[in-house]
Amino acid sequence: MARRSEHSKEEIKAMVLQAAETIVIEEGFAALNVRKIAMEIDYAVGSIYMVFANMDDLVMHINAQTLDKLSAQLEQVANTKLEPKQTIVQLASTYLNFAISKYNLWSMIFEYRLSGNQQLPDWYQVKIDSISTQVEKVFKEISPHKTDTDIITATRALWSGVHGICILSLDDNLDTDAIEDTQTKVILLVKNFILGWITK
Amino acid sequence: MARRSEHSKEEIKAMVLQAAETIVIEEGFAALNVRKIAMEIDYAVGSIYMVFANMDDLVMHINAQTLDKLSAQLEQVANTKLEPKQTIVQLASTYLNFAISKYNLWSMIFEYRLSGNQQLPDWYQVKIDSISTQVEKVFKEISPHKTDTDIITATRALWSGVHGICILSLDDNLDTDAIEDTQTKVILLVKNFILGWITK
DNA sequence: ACCTGAACACCGTTCAAGT
DNA sequence: ACCTGAACACCGTTCAAGT
Numbered sequence A, B: 001m002a003r004r005s006e007h008s009k010e011e012i013k014a015m016v017l018q019a020a021e022t023i024v025i026e027e028g029f030a031a032l033n034v035r036k037i038a039m040e041i042d043y044a045v046g047s048i049y050m051v052f053a054n055m056d057d058l059v060m061h062i063n064a065q066t067l068d069k070l071s072a073q074l075e076q077v078a079n080t081k082l083e084p085k086q087t088i089v090q091l092a093s094t095y096l097n098f099a100i101s102k103y104n105l106w107s108m109i110f111e112y113r114l115s116g117n118q119q120l121p122d123w124y125q126v127k128i129d130s131i132s133t134q135v136e137k138v139f140k141e142i143s144p145h146k147t148d149t150d151i152i153t154a155t156r157a158l159w160s161g162v163h164g165i166c167i168l169s170l171d172d173n174l175d176t177d178a179i180e181d182t183q184t185k186v187i188l189l190v191k192n193f194i195l196g197w198i199t200k
Numbered sequence C, D: 001a002c003c004t005g006a007a008c009a010c011c012g013t014t015c016a017a018g019t
Helices: A009-027 A034-041 A045-051 A055-079 A082-101 A103-111 A121-139 A148-170 A176-198 B009-027 B034-041 B044-053 B055-079 B084-099 B105-113 B122-141 B148-170 B175-200
Strands: none
Touching: A009 A034, A009 A045, A009 A055, A009 A103, A034 A045, A045 B034, A055 A082, A055 A103, A082 A103, A082 A121, A082 A148, A082 A176, A103 A148, A103 B105, A103 B122, A121 A148, A148 B148, A148 B175, A176 B148, A176 B175, B009 B034, B009 B055, B009 B105, B034 B044, B034 B148, B055 B084, B055 B105, B055 B122, B084 B105, B084 B122, B084 B148, B105 B148, B122 B148, B148 B175
């Protein structure tokens, strides 16, 4: 057996990525493994290692796609010409709604741990940082007397806060009450933080 | 071989717990496994299952200990008769310092996932909730015109926020600069949130 | 009754061997 | 050159067998 050449390397890579993403969406990332992917795309386990170095590599590529989708949604909101304060609330809501609707993909970004003691590669870290960068530019508009450093710190503090609420509130349950409660908390945190920030 | 009776079941349980905790502290929870524990306490792998149902059971007991230590530290701070606003800032600092100094134990509380789709048991959930309960009573003092429900929601929003900053800031690095930056963000979030909360 | 450790069912990853 | 799948080194968990 061996040698089929039915698909190019790029095609196989896309098939692996697609199959893996579907497994994560449907069963959560704990259910993801090479043998399941191989069965799904009808190739041998070894073939997956022709197109991805290992599981870390594969997962980071899925996460990169997820981060790109999230970034695109945030960018759209950031570009609507609302009042800046309203825009920030909208950005937080968008983040939360993304976390809810794509929960299994979203949580893999933060739960998956690289094997060994590897650092995240630069191209990946940039994508993570770009999330709060989206918020920084809007935050700047409500901070006329602040330095850039202060604005970056404040944005990261607030956005980590929003993220913390999402992580802790959503990880046990995703039922309607919990979602409503989470929305309340996110908006409360954002509004009070901004109110404190501009009155100081 | 078999049958030694050198140790009571309670003694073996304590030995397993102690050995497992040490491994987590020194090598992180990804390095924890039954064979390593067994070697450390000089018993067979199977013996661990005499005193703990499985890994989930063992990890939850370690986490319970960690949560108790954290709770005790927070309680001590909550009982100092400072200005309430100052106390909340101190509580947040205490939380952050605990996360830093016991990072591997602290992160296991939030990173470890139960196998299957199990819910956290009630006795465990109570311990988790008790963290923000510690803050609630102090928060009540600065919220004279608010209902209990609003105070609970606000406390959880703020505390999830503090937690979010800790999680995102500490998981890549624990060097001096990162720690200082994290402290700045935690205090910024708490102060601005409280300022917004009381001026509204 | 207490404890062992081989055995089982899973993982991720590799690589000699087939076409 | 492309692809296979047996093999390896790990996991957690079980349970027949020893004292």
